[in-house]
Amino acid sequence: MNNKMKKIKLFDPSIGTEEESAIKKTLQSKFWASGAGTGNVAKFEQKFNKYVGSKQCVAVNNGTSALHLALSLFDIKNKEVILPSMSFVSTAHSIIYNGGIPKFVDIELETMCLDDSLLKESINKNTGAILPVHFGGMPCNLDSIKSISRKNKIPIIEDAAHAVGSNYNKNKIGSHGDAVCFSFHPVKNLSMPTGGAITLNTKNSKKMVNKLNARRWCGISNRHGPNYDVSELGWNFYMNEFSASIGLEQLKKLNKLNRRRQEIARRYSTEISLDLKMPFSTNCSYHLYWILTKNRSKFMKKMKNLGIETGIHYKPITEMSLYKKTHLLENTKKAGKMITSIPIHANLSEDDVSLIIKSVNNSI
Numbered sequence: 001m002n003n004k005m006k007k008i009k010l011f012d013p014s015i016g017t018e019e020e021s022a023i024k025k026t027l028q029s030k031f032w033a034s035g036a037g038t039g040n041v042a043k044f045e046q047k048f049n050k051y052v053g054s055k056q057c058v059a060v061n062n063g064t065s066a067l068h069l070a071l072s073l074f075d076i077k078n079k080e081v082i083l084p085s086m087s088f089v090s091t092a093h094s095i096i097y098n099g100g101i102p103k104f105v106d107i108e109l110e111t112m113c114l115d116d117s118l119l120k121e122s123i124n125k126n127t128g129a130i131l132p133v134h135f136g137g138m139p140c141n142l143d144s145i146k147s148i149s150r151k152n153k154i155p156i157i158e159d160a161a162h163a164v165g166s167n168y169n170k171n172k173i174g175s176h177g178d179a180v181c182f183s184f185h186p187v188k189n190l191s192m193p194t195g196g197a198i199t200l201n202t203k204n205s206k207k208m209v210n211k212l213n214a215r216r217w218c219g220i221s222n223r224h225g226p227n228y229d230v231s232e233l234g235w236n237f238y239m240n241e242f243s244a245s246i247g248l249e250q251l252k253k254l255n256k257l258n259r260r261r262q263e264i265a266r267r268y269s270t271e272i273s274l275d276l277k278m279p280f281s282t283n284c285s286y287h288l289y290w291i292l293t294k295n296r297s298k299f300m301k302k303m304k305n306l307g308i309e310t311g312i313h314y315k316p317i318t319e320m321s322l323y324k325k326t327h328l329l330e331n332t333k334k335a336g337k338m339i340t341s342i343p344i345h346a347n348l349s350e351d352d353v354s355l356i357i358k359s360v361n362n363s364i
């Protein structure tokens with residue numbers, strides 16, 4: 001790669017003067033954080049809840065905490081929780097944090113999402129929850145997952161870290177499962193320095209919010225002025241004011257940014273000359289765009305030499321030594337060897353997209 005060559009980043013948050021002003025305002029207010037979740041955090045929760053169409057929303061400090069706390073609301077101790085292995089490790093960690101047992105189920109190669117046709121045979125008397133991941137923003141088959149969960153009275157906790165702004169059955173992801181967890185990590189579609197949220201859709205949502213509010217701030221409850229109680233253990237998981245102030249601005253732009261991601265995905269899905277690639281769907285937020293390459297390291301090297309960053313999302317969780325067991329996850333294994341992410345974000349110009357497509361086609 002020569003030094004003058006334009007570099008194209010894999011991820012790149014889209015920010016403007018609005019975020020800069022919001023940060024400055026928060027800085028000057030000197031109100032930077034509050035475990036009580038007032039100020040910008042409360043505003044963000046209210047706006048995000050409305051955007052998603054959920055019953056309740058609680059903001060936290062990242063997507064991992066969101067999963068940790070969301071699972072703490074359900075009875076999963078010593079029980080199996082069904083999840084895909086093709087995800088970030090937090091998905092599995094959150095089960096262990098709560099004393100549950102991860103039960104990895106294979107994915108569909110077309111979407112990288114949990115293969116819902118395998119759910120029936122994976123559920124048993126000791127199943128505590130189903131934890132699907134909307135991979136890259138592509139919504140899982142929630143109708144099928146819901147029907148199995150209802151039949152077996154098992155809650156659904158969704159990992160929607162990639163799916164902010166995705167839709168399923170004309171409603172936003174976040175408005176379906178019992179609890180839905182989001183990440184606002186800087187590379188995500190809605191970027192913050194760090195951040196996450198849990199949306200709730202059960203009849204008990206109000207009660208659950210009280211539990212989550214306490215658990216995200218060291219167990220503190222029943223606050224009356226300076227007086228409060230702690231009746232159970234909690235963590236230091238609350239969102240800070242800077243993140244919330246950026247999030248409020250990002251939320252206003254989210255649909256526009258996601259539309260740009262979709263335009264790019266539409267071109268990739270038609271112009272990249274590979275059969276195995278992420279399909280196009282207007283329901284998808286396209287946090288990632290993946291392709292399956294036969295010789296991944298060679299491909300990634302060629303792309304790097306052309307100035308284009310690529311990545312691996314993900315090495316399957318079941319290939320990490322903490323989780324390593326003999327799992328018969330054929331599709332996961334295959335995808336784990338071949339999956340490669342190419343740049344997709346709203347800062348890419350049409351010329352960038354054309355260059356990426358040409359480079360991919362010449363490097364596979």
Ligand SMILES: Cc1ncc(COP(=O)(O)O)c(C=O)c1O
Nearest residue numbers: 062063064088090161183184185
């Ligand atoms: C699928 C998935 N789940 C959970 C997380 C955890 O989110 P965070 O990094 O905000 O803790 C991520 C983040 O990369 C993710 O990709």
